[in-house]
Amino acid sequence: MGEEEEKRSSENGVESKEEEQDEQENNVLRFLDSLDSYLVLMDSLSSTLRQGWMELASARHSMGASRINSALFDLKHHNAATSLEVNHHDADTTMQQTCFTLCKWASPDTQNLCSKEAKLEEGELLQRKASSPQIRHRGASRSSASEEVQEKRPQPYGPPVTVDDQVQKERSKSLSVFGALVSPKLRGAQLSFETALETLVEIANIRSSILRAHDQVQEGMKTTM
């Protein structure tokens, strides 16, 4: 009987060691996947920014260099229409993850534009990796990457059309720095940089995931040693 008990306990010990090893391997895999997602997003960011610069150059060519110039930047007091919400998300007591949520085109009339985005869990990261890096689309409907990026919509205070009008108003306000009539290329540049901004926020969140995955790997190594 004593021998049987010893055998069972040693088997249990071996099993738990194997489980720990599996968990550690999963942590390393998550770490590497997050890193891969980071590189893919950086590549996507580079191409989006290149497109934006090209469109800006085209707009400058058609409108004139004096009309698209840093000298026109408004230095009067005004708040940014686009901001970030930072949340600290505790996975457990030892590991924490910072989440950035983008709030686009907020105006004084629509203060609570930021809706809570789903937190980027590791599972979502792996799913994202499986598909091509998608631009985050907010709004009532999900669209493919080839369609125009939609803005984040708040809880509507009135009919949806009103919210769209507000967003368009804010967009026009940003464009109006360069005059009343602007080239379509400048509008195109605005969309490209909007996409780039979303990618940047995703990159910031991925980095937070990389740090968390790294902490988990370190934690696993300490327990196995």
Added chain:
Amino acid sequence: MKVSRDVTFDEKSSWDWTDQDKEQVQIPSQNSTLIAMIADEDTITGFLLVGMVNVDLRRKTNYLIVDSKTMVKKIEDTFKEFTAREDIAIVLISQYVASMIRFLVDSYNNLVPTILEIPSKDHPYDPTHDFFLSRVKYLFSAESVASGWR
């Protein structure tokens, strides 16, 4: 909740996230923080189109346009200012500009505001110069050597 943010620019090159560091930069929730930019004119113009520019009552902005005449000291001071501000969550910096103040960027250890190196029109993104990737690479190789996984 007030957040203490001790920005350390010491010579510590290792990336050692102690519990104290994590406590110092904990931000349970922070609404309406900004994205600061240190980049060339075209990049700033592009992000201005997306409504990222903020000008406060004292006419302080959340961006710095870097051109051929910009002094390195000015870039350093602006970087320190942006990383010390509590209303800034992300600092975007062109990679070639970050290379001018590499010592400062590499010795930056806080989680928020986070520093993102971005490509510029004339200088494409180089992953070998990205300080975040080089730290991860160092950590990963150091860890693997220490644990004997290789």
